[in-house]
Amino acid sequence: MYQFLKKGKSGGAHISAAGHKNAMNKITLKIDGMACSMCEAHINDVIRKVVPDAKKVESSHTKGESTFLTDTAVDFAWLKKNIHDTGYTLVSFDSQPYVKKGFFGFGK
Numbered sequence: 734m735y736q737f738l739k740k741g742k743s744g745g746a747h748i749s750a751a752g753h754k755n756a757m758n759k760i761t762l763k764i765d766g767m768a769c770s771m772c773e774a775h776i777n778d779v780i781r782k783v784v785p786d787a788k789k790v791e792s793s794h795t796k797g798e799s800t801f802l803t804d805t806a807v808d809f810a811w812l813k814k815n816i817h818d819t820g821y822t823l824v825s826f827d828s829q830p831y832v833k834k835g836f837f838g839f840g841k
């Protein structure tokens with residue numbers, strides 16, 4: 734059922750829809766079940782597997798939250814299934830346009 738998600742391992746090349754090349758989003762996931770740093774590592778692995786171009790993948794078991802940046806569309810149903818199969822629960826997710834910091838050079 735999920736075969737269509739198999740992406741070729743073509744060394745970092747990624748599909749980018751026209752006009753969306755630099756549209757980076759910050760994804761925030763609320764995840765149930767993380768209890769220690771090993772859990773965080775498991776979740777980070779799942780995220781990197783499902784979203785190969787994910788950047789700044791970070792998880793916190795204290796906050797029950799994972800965040801990452803991506804400029805490709807995330808299949809949250811597929812992500813939820815993979816998180817579930819790893820023993821955790823994706824409770825909710827949020828996607829916000831990511832504005833790179835550092836553009837505020839003036840007015841320091």
Ligand SMILES: [Cu+2]
Pocket residue numbers: 767768769770771772773
């Ligand atoms: Cu753990």
